[in-house]
Amino acid sequence: MKEFKKLGSLVERNIKLYFKDKMIFFVSLITPIILVVLFLTFLGSVYKDTLLNNIPEGVLIGEKMVNAFTGGWLFSSILTTSCITVSFCSNMMVNDKISKSILDFRITPVRKSTLQLSYTISNFITTFIICFTAMIISLLYLAIVGFYLSFVDVLLIFIDMILAISFGSLLASILSLLISSQGAWSALCSLVSSMYGFLCGAYMPLQSCGDGVRAVVSFFPGTYGTILFRQHYMRGVLNEMSEILPNEVIGSIKESFDGTFSFFGHNVPTWAMYLVMIASVMILVGIYLCITTLKIKKIKHLVNFK
Amino acid sequence: MKKDDKRIIQIEHLKKYFKDVKAVDDISFEVREGELFAFLGLNGAGKSTTINIICDVLSKDSGKVIIGGHSIDENVDSIKPMIGVVFQQSVLDNKLSVLDNLKYRADMYDLTKEEFYQNLKFLTEKLELSDILKKTLNKLSGGQKRRIDIARALIHKPKILILDEPTTGLDPKTRLLVWDLINDLRKKENLTVLLTTHYMEEASEADYIVIIDNGKIVASDTPINLKEKFANDFIRIYKYKQNLLENIKNSGFLYKISSKNIEIEVDNMKKIKDFIVKNADLIEDFEVIKGKMDNVFFKCNWQTTEGVLI
Structure with a gap:
């Protein structure tokens, strides 16, 4: 019970530290901000044109549906990237190693495993706060431009978000256990922030990438997380469109906007995507526990804080 | 060291090597309860390594570390609440307020809310923190930050306070404030202080x-005994008759003449007393200057590193 109280206090401290550090907070939001700016400047109209190109001549779909579709696509991109990039940037463990604050906790009676776990939990919570806020904003935006989501869709988006955040915060925690230098961590965060958006198809649909790229990203669990977000943000509006558009057109739109994904020619069903995400999280939990156990045994040999 | 005093820190044959570097090489010492124990050495001598081992931040290669009767190998959980540490550089959170910093650290020691606020009140009064308690740490001056470091080390009322160069870079007023509090706690709470300082x-x-050098203890004793062993006293003669110079030259003493005075190094007090008595008519004003710790420190380190005596 006492250890839980300490864990709670450490988690609270880490979260507070993240939100008080304006620079870290701003850096972690760079990718979503870039996405919004790109959407407002040209991506929005690119999505719109691509969508309308799929519509047969003579068929008219309302502006409301178009906006709901492109808005859903934008926010699915924002959420899928934020779940990973915010996880990496909000990890306070490396900051504590660099500032040596971690030593001040290592001399206390708190268990090393509790200290380690506090970073992962606070990482999850800070990422959740930001992503959940983004999700609420997305729902408000869609309510203004065109809302076609059902309660189940919203619930599934929420579940997708939890899975993606779990994946991101575990991955960030594992890497933060292995890195102690500010330079290495900054480089990793910059790489993740800049590359992840492309790799998961946040900026441009994966469908528009070459076969080689698609084959490579089909091995990334994050790709399936992205497709799940796409499916659940676009399902309602696509259902609405299916009343006026033939099934082939709907299929073509889904394919063009990553509403479906195939693994070497085999269409991956939604349940399989969830399975991939859940399995990835479980594997990361296993790796995290192994590394944490090994590190706790070795930690006193590695420390050099003079 | 008196045998009847309660020993709160016992270090026996402690060793810690970093590959070929012998950071701590078979050292043994004891610290008595309530004692102010100074651990001296040049940078890289092994002071911080020893402290890190005592705090269980660094593992030892061999030897025994017993704190408050508990072995660090068997009962480290009982040891950690006994120790408070002021690190060389502040390791507190710059973006958090002073109060938050102290609260989050205190939470690690299972203090109740009442105990925390009681300790906080005491430290706030003693270290004059009331005006800065709600301020963010990065808005404080160096001296204010150091006071917070000390408050953090004492927030859980430890029995042992480890001060790793605590007053480096502090203004004289803050240094005095820090030492007043430490001396007060030693007197009232029987606080044991392990100090490393320059x-x-x-x-x-x-x-x-x-005194530690290259991981080995090169000298250990009370300051007076160390001064006796390693730092000679001086006789400084201010007013004298010219005949005295001839007598000093003939006496075989080591001496230094400046425009204002003569300094004679005292390696044998009886011999110098006899000399002064014999030359009393030639000496008008003089003083005895006791050997300084600087001399002890340099002599110990130079002896081991250079192989010569100064």
Whole structure:
């Protein structure tokens, strides 16, 4: 019970530290901000044109549906990237190693495993706060431009978000256990922030990438997380469109906007995507526990804080 | 060291090597309860490594570390609440308020809310923190930050306070404030203080001193005994008759003449007393200057590193 109280206090401290550090907070939001700016400047109209190109001549779909579709696509991109990039940037463990604050906790009676776990939990919570806020904003935006989501869709988006955040915060925690230098961590965060958006198809649909790229990203669990977000943000509006558009057109739109994904020619069903995400999280939990156990045994040999 | 005093820190044959570097090489010492114990040495001598092992931040290669009767190998959980540490550089959270910093650290020691606020009140009064308690740490001056470091080390009322060069870079007023509090706690709470410092005048206030060099203890004793062993006293003669110079030259003493005075190194007090008595008519004003800790420190380190005596 006492250890839980300490864990709670450490988690609270880490979260507070993240939100008080304006620079870290701003850096972690760079990718979503870039996405919004790109959407407002040209991506929005690119999505719109691509969508309308799929519509047969003579068929008219309302502006409301178009906006709901492109808005859903934008926010699915924002959420899928934020779940990973915010996880990496909000990890306070490396900051504590660099500032040596971690030593001040290592001399206390708190268990090393509790200290380690506090970073992962606070990482999850800070990422959740930001992503959940983004999700609420997305729902408000869609309510203004065109809302076609059902309660189940919203619930599934929420579940997708939890899975993606779990994946991101575990991955960030594992890497933060292995890195102690500010330079290495900054480089990793910059790489993740800049590359992840492309790799998961946040900026441009994966469908528009070459076969080689698609084959490579089909091995990334994050790709399936992205497709799940796409499916659940676009399902309602696509259902609405299916009343006026033939099934082939709907299929073509889904394919063009990553509403479906195939693994070497085999269409991956939604349940399989969830399975991939859940399995990835479980594997990361296993790796995290192994590394944490090994590190706790070795930690006193590695420390050099003079 | 008195055998009847309660020993709160016992270090026996402690060793810690980093590959070929012998950071701590078979050292043994004891610290008595309530004692001000100074640990001196040049940078890289092995002071911080020893402290890190005592705090369980660094593992040892061999030897025994017993704190408050508990072995660090068997009962480290009982040891950690006994120790408070002031690190060389502040390790607190710059973006958090002073109060938050103290609260989050205190939470690790299972303090109740009442205990925390009681300790906080005491430290706030003693270290004059009331005006800065709600301020963010990065908005404080160096001296204010150091006071917070000390408050953090004492927030859980430890029995042992480890001060790793605590007053480096502090203004004289803050140094005095820090030492007043430490001395007060030693008197009232029987706080044991393990100090590493580069200020020899601070070390000379210690009850016991250990000088470490290249991971080995090169000298250990009370400051007075160390001064006797390693730092000769001086006789400084201010007013004298010219005949005295001839007598000094003939006496075989080591001496230095400046425009204002003559300094004679005292390696044998009886011999110098006899000399002064014999030349009393030639000496009008003089004083005895006791050997300084600086001399002890340099002599110990030079002896081992250079192989010569100064």
